[in-house]
Structures are given as C-alpha cells and as structure tokens.
Amino acid sequence: MTTTTGAPGDTGAPGSTGTYAPRPGAAPLGRMIAAQAVLETKMLLRNGEQLLLTVVIPTLLLILFSSVDIVDTGAGEAVDFLAPGILALAVMSTAFTGQAIATGFERRYGVLKRLAASPLPRWALMTAKTVSVLVTEVLQVVLLTVIAFALGWSPHGNPAAVLLLLVLGTAAFSGLGLLMAGTLKAEATLAAANLVFLLLLVGGGVIVPLDRFPDAAQDVLGLLPISALSDGLRDVLQHGAAMPWGDLGILAGWAVVGLAAAGKFFRWE
Numbered sequence: 001m002t003t004t005t006g007a008p009g010d011t012g013a014p015g016s017t018g019t020y021a022p023r024p025g026a027a028p029l030g031r032m033i034a035a036q037a038v039l040e041t042k043m044l045l046r047n048g049e050q051l052l053l054t055v056v057i058p059t060l061l062l063i064l065f066s067s068v069d070i071v072d073t074g075a076g077e078a079v080d081f082l083a084p085g086i087l088a089l090a091v092m093s094t095a096f097t098g099q100a101i102a103t104g105f106e107r108r109y110g111v112l113k114r115l116a117a118s119p120l121p122r123w124a125l126m127t128a129k130t131v132s133v134l135v136t137e138v139l140q141v142v143l144l145t146v147i148a149f150a151l152g153w154s155p156h157g158n159p160a161a162v163l164l165l166l167v168l169g170t171a172a173f174s175g176l177g178l179l180m181a182g183t184l185k186a187e188a189t190l191a192a193a194n195l196v197f198l199l200l201l202v203g204g205g206v207i208v209p210l211d212r213f214p215d216a217a218q219d220v221l222g223l224l225p226i227s228a229l230s231d232g233l234r235d236v237l238q239h240g241a242a243m244p245w246g247d248l249g250i251l252a253g254w255a256v257v258g259l260a261a262a263g264k265f266f267r268w269e
Contacts, residue, residue, distance in 0.1 A: 089230075175255055
C-alpha cells in the first residue's frame with residue numbers, strides 16, 4: 001500500500017516543493033533577538049537575588065532615607081536629593097551587578113558556550129541581554145518614580161537629558177559588567193560585583209553627597225560612572241539643568257572603554 005504525504009497538487013517531480021514541505025533554516029534575526037530578550041527578562045525577574053538588587057534594595061533605601069533624617073542632604077526635601085541617586089543606583093544594580101553575576105554563572109555552567117553555537121550570533125546574544133536590561137530598567141524607573149512622587153518628590157528639567165543620562169549610564173555599566181563576567185571566575189564575579197555595588201552605594205553620591213568627602217577624594221569619586229550618573233540626574237531633576245555635558249562626557253568615556261574592553265577580552269568558556 002502506498003501512502004501519500006504530499007499536499008494535493010504535489011506532482012512529486014524532482015526539485016518540486018509541496019505545500020507542506022519543511023523550510024529548514026534559522027528564524028529571522030530580529031525574531032531570534034526578541035525571543036532571547038524575552039527569555040533573559042523572564043529569567044532576571046524570576047531570580048530572587050536579582051529582584052533584591054534591582055527592586056527591593058533601591059526601594060527600601062529611597063523610603064528609609066526620605067522618611068528618616070539620617071543623612072544631611074542639604075537644603076530642600078530629602079527625596080529631591082535622593083530620588084535621582086536611587087535611579088542611578090537602580091541602573092547600576094541591573095546593568096552592572098545583576099548582569100555581571102548572571103552572565104558569569106552562565107559562562108561557568110556552559111550556557112554561553114552552547115548559545116554561541118546556536119544560530120543566534122554572539123553580538124545578537126549581547127544585544128538581547130542589553131534589551132533585557134533596558135526593559136528591567138524601565139520597570140524600575142516607573143516603580144521608583146511612583147514611590148518618589150508618593151514621598152513628595154517634585155522633579156523638573158529636560159526629559160531628553162534624563163533619557164540620555166540613563167542610556168549612557170546603562171552602556172557604561174553594561175560594558176563593565178560584561179568585562180567582569182567575561183574575565184573572572186563566577187565566584188570571583190559574584191564577590192567583586194557585590195563589593196563594588198556596596199562601595200559605590202556609599203561613595204558614589206547616591207545617598208551621601210560628594211561634598212561630605214575630603215576635597216582630594218571628591219576629585220576621584222566624581223570621575224566614577226555612578227557619581228556622574230547620580231550627579232547628572234540630580235542637576236537636571238533637582239536643579240533644572242538643561243544638559244549636564246560634563247557628566248555625559250564621563251559616562252560616554254566609561255561606556256566606550258567598558259564596551260571595547262568587554263568585546264576584546266570577553267571569554268565564552
């Protein structure tokens with residue numbers, strides 16, 4: 001008995017293609033990047049440690065230091081000083097700390113090696129990770145902004161400047177996070193990323209104003225990406241500056257150096 005698998009009208013002639021013939025090959029690149037970005041975002045949001053870094057800690061710090069007079073933030077409402085710094089901290093927690101730890105362990109367990117062998121190009125995988133970071137940051141910014149408004153925040157300034165600062169800050173921290181994840185062992189990345197997070201939280205102008213430090217220390221701390229991002233956001237949202245070019249320049253420099261170094265030294269195994 002003969003079984004016909006082709007569609008009606010399929011002649012079966014050599015080289016002909018039936019209606020139900022398979023179409024082997026990779027999906028369109030844009031669809032692959034989008035699918036990977038959705039997966040990366042779901043994995044990030046389901047990770048308890050990641051949520052602690054990206055949501056819980058920034059939210060608690062904003063509420064605590066805005067409600068209790070612990071740190072002298074200068075004239076005006078404390079939340080007006082703290083909200084821009086906490087937004088900068090949220091960017092760092094996602095783009096640097098969270099991404100470095102997650103990517104470092106993916107590299108250790110061989111996930112990156114397997115993904116690198118898939119039809120998805122390596123640069124497209126990094127693009128998907130960046131999209132995931134940006135989506136998470138949007139959620140963070142919305143949440144923290146709502147909480148800050150509830151605490152009495154009254155921001156003003158140029159929204160385009162805020163957006164540019166956040167994008168350059170994300171690029172800078174992403175480059176540094178990927179550089180760390182691609183060169184250190186996973187355990188070392190975990191320890192180093194958390195240590196850097198704590199040090200920059202204290203000394204990056206997020207909660208404690210930089211003018212509370214000695215003059216020599218201020219010159220050094222002011223060049224850090226977290227300081228540039230928090231001060232730039234504060235200049236715009238608190239003081240109404242049009243475009244903080246100095247802070248933007250520092251962030252752009254870190255972004256170029258970090259991404260270039262990550263691209264050169266990142267190891268997939």
